[in-house]
């Protein structure tokens with residue numbers, strides 16, 4: 001069933017679907033990193049957990065481990081057909097290169113939401129550039145996701161500003177600043193409109209720099225949301 005991103009979705013990010021029972025108390029979904037898993041399609045085929053899945057098969061050129069070939073996108077298509085998969089994640093760069101349009105169409109035919117993502121592992125782009133990236137991604141998918149690398153609090157402010165501006169313009173976005181300086185963005189970005197947070201069940205299994213563990217992020221988001 002298509003995942004609804006009209007309110008915040010906390011995703012337990014993992015390469016191992018056997019994490020799902022441990023994530024149930026705190027997460028709304030599981031992000032299954034196919035690129036980090038062994039035999040991911042077998043794991044998907046036998047998945048019988050309660051939480052809906054977000055299927056991601058991140059290419060090496062975007063910080064993941066999947067080879068840049070047709071098999072990467074084929075696996076995402078297979079994932080999109082699975083009932084438990086409520087959303088797939090496709091890189092904006094793959095869509096701009098013209099590789100991934102078929103995956104998006106396929107997901108839509110199967111009632112699966114599409115997250116269009118961009119990662120900057122070097123820094124935080126200028127606010128105008130972030131705004132442009134988010135609006136282009138939201139034109140192509142259901143959620144526009146932008147993960148940047150913050151070097152200081154100013155970078156986080158820029159990201160939060162871009163998040164709020166996009167949200168008030170009617171875009172559905174998910175944003176986070178990677179790295180130590182950006183860590184708190186993961187807790188506060190939902191207050192500015194970010195609709196997805198990612199956290200590993202076990203901090204040793206982080207899928208990006210600066211992530212909180214799942215229970216910590218769930219607690220922070222909940223308490224900040226109460227104000």
Ligand SMILES: O=C1C[C@@](O)(C(=O)O)C[C@@H](O)[C@@H]1O
Pocket residue numbers: 013031033056089117119145147176177178198199207208209211
């Ligand atoms: O794109 C994202 C966001 C992320 O990079 C993060 O910073 O939490 C973690 C990834 O697993 C996920 O696919």
